[in-house]
Amino acid sequence: MQEKDDLIFALDIGTRTVVGVLLEPTADDRLIVKASEVIEHKNRSMIDGQIHNVEEVATQVEKIKTSLERKCDTTLNKVGIAAAGRALKTVTGHCQLEFDNKREVTTSDVQTLEFSAVQNAQEKLVSKGDQAEGYHFVGYTLLQNMLDGMKLGNLVGQSGKKIEVDLIATFLPRIVIDSLLTVIRQADLEVDHLTLEPIAASNLIVPRRMYNFNLALVDIGAGTSDIAITKEGSIIGYAMVPVAGDEITEAICQSYMLDYHKAEEIKRKLLVEDKVEIKDILDQVTTVATSSVIKMIEDEVESLAQQIADEILSLNQQQPQAVICIGGGSLTPLLKEKLAKKLELPVNRVGVKDCQEVNEIEGTIDGVTETQSITPFGIGITCYKNNKQVNFIDIEVNGDLIHLFTLRKPKVSDALLAAEIDITALKPNPGLAISVEVNGDLKVIRGSLGTAGRLLVNGTEAELEDEISHGDQLTVELGEQGENAYGVIADVVPELPSRKIYINETEVVLEPIYYMNEKPVSADTELKDRANITYTLPQTVKEVVEQILEFPVEQIKKRKISYTFNGAEREYQYQNYRILLNGKEVSLDQEVDSGDHLSFEEVNKSDLKIKDLLDEVKVNSTINVTFNNQPVEVPLVDFQLLKNGKTAQLEDQIFTGDEIVYQPGTVQLNQLLSHINYELPTNINGRLIIEKNGQAAQLIEPLEDGDQVKIYVEDKRSDIKVEDSMKKKKKEGNSLERLQQRLQIKLLD
Known part of the structure; x- marks a missing residue:
């Protein structure tokens, strides 16, 4: 046997079956089915889309590989696969960047903003008890951009001071991919391309032009129901419900005492036969009308429809315009009607899609329905369209080995996200500023700007959007933090003149008086952030007494005695200090000037007598x-x-x-x-x-x-x-x- 490079091997490892198909490209970019193989798991080696027994699943994959090789007389080394999306998590992320001054927003600014928002989503993942290193970042979808509080479609080229972004980031557990890769290696294969089942299905049945509609694509398999939402030209998010066709099968098992495989056979006949023959575990044979079986499973179908509808509404934040169902579980009786009711949609807005109208594929897969063929065909289409994009690679980031999984050609930014390196740290980070209020006016002393970081790929300067390949070595030099601002009182107050006066014939220089947070300080006192600074130059006798002599002004005050004289009320006021300015008695409110002579005399007279x-x-x-x-x-x-x-x-x-x-x-x-x-x-x-x-x-x-x-x-x-x-x-x-x-x-x- 010889290897045929143009053949595409697509493998759909499902909860109940493993489907393999060989596709050959044509000159008009269509794919022709050359061979297919379907094998059911003998035991419950797959549960809810997750591999529980690697060896058994690997054995089934190896059987399919061998069968296809024999049918096409070729050797298969590479395979395209899809992860079912079990425990797929979508997390909203937010980030904002504020510039020192209003300026034009660059592409680099937006890249940093978006990737930082993804890291914000990673942090939320960790806050819920999950470890970020336990998940692969799958992709993100923008929800909104904002410039200075205003929503905009594109930030690049706009001018402002603050930019913000909200997005939905999707993460997939590493254990899902790791177990898939182990199965592929044990079957003596290597991964040609890896995608998500919702993406594979949407690539086949939802043309890119339909992404402008708000659609919910639901792939209902045996163990999981995978959901993708399209809106405004892109897929905005993914979700998964860990229930699907198996729950219906289990209900038939319990009601009629059947093993799993017998119950599966009966479930498939419900839409095509009026009666079914049932042989229970006691070998008792009875004939039951399919309408009775459908009525018996109605509660389970109701529950499945409710969970799918809840997840769609949670992810989409509103009812979609329509729902497209695929997968074997989508053929479950009553499911379409109940899902429409839960979403308050007309029944004709919930449809079951198959491959009959798909022009990109010619041929069928024996042993599965048309709708069950969508996922393996979608994997083949995705693999064909992305055959030059290796999306699972090993790289080094600052000497540490990183296993990187992406749904597109990997870039430097993907490596930094996987290595959990703070992308904003590449920007020059200014030191903390000091802001103070000086006599009611805001004053700011800025920290130093700092230096920008560097990105090197194999020793060469690189940007976030540069593509990387398997084995690349990335060196990340983070930017240096600028020094925090430092300042003293003299840095934020105006220069005030000093004056020379004489107090009790002693020369005194009147200097400005400074207060920080209502406490007296000197001009060289270090500033505190958000402090309230006040200053004054002594102008009056009162200010000289308080600020220069540090004498409590309340001790220099007028006293009064209230009495009556010949029936009339009178007051007698006297001051216990006599204040002389240039030889004349003055009040505390009198202003002083340079060269003035000020003197204080204590007045002992404090008693009022009748003779006074x-x-x-x-x-x-x-x-x-x-x-x-x-x-x-x-x-x-x-x-x-x-x-x-x-x-x-x-x-x-x-x-x-x-x-x-x-x-x-x-x-x-x-x-x-x-x-x-x-x-x-x-x-x-x-x-x-x-x-x-x-x-x-x-x-x-x-x-x-x-x-x-x-x-x-x-x-x-x-x-x-x-x-x-x-x-x-x-x-x-x-x-x-x-x-x-x-x-x-x-x-x-």
Whole structure:
């Protein structure tokens, strides 16, 4: 036998059967079936699309290989296969990049953005308890691009400051691929091309032009139901439901006590026969109407339809426009109708597709239905179209061996994702900036830019989109982190002038005062990120006292005493320090200037006394007058000086709440005469004259301090002497001395 290079060997390893087909390309890019072989697993060596017994599956594959080689007289070394997608996981990823300034977005920016979003999806995979190295990255589909918060179709060439992307990344467990590769190696074959079953099927029955429709492609096999969603020109995601035709078969087994293979035979007859003959494990034979069997499996079909519908809605976020079903399980009775109901679609929007209308393939596969042929034919088509794209290769990344699986020609970016290297670290990373608020204005000190990383493939500079091959050696040099910003207070405040003044004759230079987070600092204090910086240059006496002398300004303040004086409320204020600016007393709000002399004097006076209150009032209880040229001290009538209703002295202290009463008192001329015991003469020759300060006066005339009073007879032109009155009093037995003591008066010399 000779190897024929143009033959394509496609192998579909399913849960129930292994299907192999040899296809030969034609000049018009069609494929002709040269031979096919179908073998059922003897035991349950495949469960839900996963290989559980590698040796048994490898034996079946080897049988198919040998049979096809014999039929076509050729030697087969390479094979195209597909992974069923068991535990296939789709995870959303998000990334945003923010530039220092608004600029044009480059292709490199978008590549970094998208691959970083895939790594974000990988991180989510790990956060759910899975290990990223346990999965192959299959591919991703963009959901949306955003530039400065606005959705755009393409970011390249746009100008902005922040770009964002959301995407769906798909991952496949390595164990699925590893077990497949082991089976292929044990069958003495090597993988020509590896794809996913949903991709293989869609390549055959969903033309690229139909990707603009929102379609759900469901491949219902024996163990799994694989799902792919198309929208807006591409497949946006994949999913898998771990239930399929086997659940229906198991229901028939349990209901009629049949082994698995007998139940499979009955299931295939449900749509083509009215009655089926059943022989149970006790060798009892009965005939049952297929309608009864269909009614019995209805609950299982309902459950299968519900799970498929739920997964479609979860992946698509809405009902699709239509559903295309393929695979042997899609022929299950009632499934199409129930799936349409679950998705709230018309029944004619859920269809079962077969190969009858596929123009790319000529021929059939014996032993399987048309719809079951879709996956193996799809594998063959995919392998033919991608025969120059080796998608499973071994490479080295910084000396570590990486097994890389891709669905397209592998690129440098695929290698970095598989090696879990942070793609953003290739960009120059600036150091952290410091932002502070200075007197209400935002100030930013930026860190240094850093250096960009390098990508080398076999020692040559490379880009993320460069293709790589088996055995390539990649060297990744990550970018260096820029230094974090550093700054001091002086870096963010304006230069302020200093002034020289004199405080108590000592020279003092007024410098700016700085605060960081309300604490005093110096100009060379290191800045803290997000700090609140304030500064001031002392302008007033108060600021000089507080900031330069560090003297509590509250100790230099006015005090007050509230009291009443003669019924009126009053306040007395005084300051305990006397502030002099250039020799003049000033307040704390007075501004200072260069060259000023400032001094502080402590004022001990802190008590308010009654005499302080009456400073401007002449407080006397007596007045001094002159009577007939003789000085006389006369007590005032009705004089009062009271504190809280009691007699007070001028030295008494006043406190808040005290009531002070002051009544100066008066004295009349007749009271003066009474005070000195002077009696007006009654037997006189002439007219009696009474004068005050040279003017005629009445006896009730009020007197004031310093007044001059005279009484005389006009005809005699002689003064009536006080001594005459005193002599008269002596005759009455009263001496002048005793009279003075009794009246408490003193004649002034």
